[in-house]
Structure formats: C-alpha cells, structure tokens
Amino acid sequence: MNRTTHPPDRRPVLGREGAATAVPSPARAAPRRRRRPSQQWAAWGFLTPVTLYLVLFYAYPLYRNIDLSLRNYTVRSFVQGNAPFTGLANYRTVFDDPTFAPALLHTVVFTAVCLFFQYAIGLALAVFFNQNFRLSATLRALFLVPWLLPLIVSASTWSWMLNSDSGVVNTALHAVGIAPVNWLTSPTWSLASVIIANIWIGVPFNLVVLYSGLQSIPASLCEAAALDGAGAWRRFWSITFPLLRPVSAITLLLGLVYTLKVFDIIWIMTKGGPADSSTTFATWSYQLGFGNLLPAFGPGAAVGNLLVVAALVFGLVYLRVQRKQYAS
DSSP, X not given: OOOOOOOOXXXXXXXXXXXXXXXXXXXXXXXXXXXXXXXXXHHHHHHHHHHHXXXXXXXXHHHHHHHHHTBOOOHHHHHHOOOOBOTTHHHHHHHHSTTHHHHHHHHHHHHHHHHXXXXXXXXXXXXXXXXXXXXHHHHHHHHTHHHHSOHHHHHHHXXXXXXXXXXXXXXXXXXXXXXXXXXXXOTXXXXXXXXXXXXXXXXXXXXXXXXXXXXXXOHHHHHHHHHTTOOHHHHIIIIIHHHTHHHHHHHHHHHHHHHHTOOHHHHHHTTTOSTTTTOOXXXXXXXXXXXXXXXXXXXXXHHHHHHHHHHHHHHHHHHHHHHHHHHO
C-alpha cells in the first residue's frame, strides 16, 4: 500500500536576484510543562494557612461587623442570633447623632496632626542618624523604647505626667512661672494631650522605616552633588527627599491606618472626655457598643465600618498613585 507523504510547508521568499527561495514555516511553540502533583500539593500547603488566617481573622470579623450594622441587635438577639434586618437605619442613627460631627472633626484633626508631626520628626531623626556618628546605633535603640512599650504603659505614663495636681509637666511649668494647665480635664486641652502622647509613640516607627529608606539611597549621588557645589539643604530637597518618596508613601499609609484606629491611648487618658472633647470614631464606636448599660451594637458597628471605609479609600488612592508612578 502506497503512503502519500506531504512535503513540509515552505513559503516563497525573494532572494537577492529576485529568485524565489523556500523558507520553512516556524515551528510550533512547545506546550507548557505541567506541574507535578507533588509541586501542586506543596503550593496548596503553603497557601492554606495564609488563606485560613485571612478568612478567620479578617474576612469573617468584617462580615460580622457589616451584619451587626445592618440589624437591630440587642443583648438577647446578639446571643440568640435572631435580630431583625433594618438596612441602613443604624447608619442614619449615627449620622443624626449630635456626637457625629464633633467625633468626625476630632478624628480628622487627631489623624492629620499626628501624621504630620510623626513623619516630620521621624524624617529629621532619620537624616540625623544617617550621618553614622559615634553612638548612633545606641541612640537609635533608645528611640525605639516608646514603640516597644505596651500601649497601656505608655498611656498611663502620660496620664501621670500630665496630671493637673502632681504631674511632672505642670511642675516644670510652675518652675518657670507658668500657670498649671488642666491637660486631661479641660475640653480645650484634652485632645492636644492625647495627640502629644500618640506622636511620641509613633515617631520611632517613622524613624525606623525612613532610616532604612535612606540607607538604600546611593551615597555617590549626594557626593556628586556636593562636588557640584550643592549645599546640604539643596541635596536633601533635590536628591534625598524625591528618592525617599516611595518609602514615605507607605510610611504615611501605614501611619494613617494605625492612627485612625487608635483607641487605647485616648480611652486610658481621657475616655473621650471631658464632654466628648477628645472623642474620635474609635472611642465612640466602643462607647456605643460596650460603654453603656444598654449597648447599641448596630450603631457601634456602623461607626467602625466608617473607619474601615476611610482606610480602604486611602489604600486605593495609594495603589492608584503607585500605579501611575510605575506607568510613567
């Protein structure tokens, strides 16, 4: 039986003298090599703990918080789980509450002021320690102490220091002829007191992250600029600060998320008072959900969800800015 063979596919191509020469068609791409079953099981083995952690400690609590904000929960229904669905009624209750506007203002002021001074002081200290002088490592380690202390210890220490009667701060003010200040019991100074304490706690984090960012900048760039006659201030604004922008962005984003949810410091020092003068969304959410004899779980969860939405919005803005920078 005769077998018919087909010649390989050849396409005519004009040569130098115009004669047609046959060129074989390109070979087909080789199929992808499939992963071995052992490799797939290993990949799933590494992903499973992370997935379980995210579901149990992030996704499920977030789902429960959203469910709380959409139902009329009481203590009995919270235990039995038969709370009626109310939709956005809890959010309308929060927006109509007279505490909403002051709490929103205090949250914005607290977050903005803390972020600015934490970043500014942390950047100044990072530039200072980047000089690598003697005892630089020892001093950096000492600056980490506020960050390593438990928040309850830090807040209690600041409460003692700012005490109106026996505090160290008022004692120092009295020594220089300044009248004592009611730091924690005056509506004028209560918010400033918790801001000062939170700045002190957050500076070491900015110092560590920004210092690591400065270490990644090549020293040759600043040396070349110095040879060209650029001063220290000019080198910082034209070279160091622009190259530090990606690290600064992630530092501010993490600081924003942390500052939005600050509760321990405010609650230990002032409990949001006096007269709600230092109440933020974090402390207000706790007061609604757990600070009364008749807890309002729904409105408290709604206030907490507002904080989650704010952090999510800023996170999306950060991702969009980063995408534009990489695209350019």
